[in-house]
Amino acid sequence: AGDFLLARASIGLARLRDTDVIEMLSTVIEHLVEGEIMQMKAPNAEDAASFEYYLRKTFLKTASLISLSSRASAMLENHRPEIADIAFAYGKHLGLAYQIVDDVLDYTSSSSVLGKPALADLELGIATAPVLFAMEEFPELRDMAIRKFTKDGDVERAHELVTKSHGIARAQLLAASHCQKAAESIMQLPHSPARDALVDLTTMALLRDK
8 A cells, every 4th residue: 555655646746847846755755765774773872872863763754754745835836945944844843743742652652542552662672762861861771772672571671661761751842842843933934824724733743642
């Protein structure tokens, strides 16, 4: 199904006959692959505890699609470059917030609500924002992240430590910060129902429970 949707999207993209937009949105596919590679490979000790690495991967996997699509929409409407930049900033921060909330929900929501197994990230060996923040309080999480939580008991112990820490709350604050930046970016545009809807979307992204 994913391959079919990608094929249909590629056909629609070609029909735009705008080479700048086609090149930009083609970059999204490259970013998705790069982000997946970053996520799958075993991190070194520095990357395992690096927010820079985590945010770069998060941009590539999620925020790139939203930010570049936002910029492309502005370009297709022949808006000035500064408007396209505003659209990009909005999409970037919204995308980062959306993924950080997703990472938090892995710890705070049930499998039935999420529609996927809870703690899926830990089971897949992925250290997300709650874990990275929790590392500051419980350094043993670093070794677990480096070995991608593969040792017996790692997933359960990591979950216990994240729950005991301020990691989840700090990740929620980080998501809220990016939602605020997204709203501030789009508020630079003239007032309109569309602008208000985009502002409301930042709140929906932050408060969603699945």
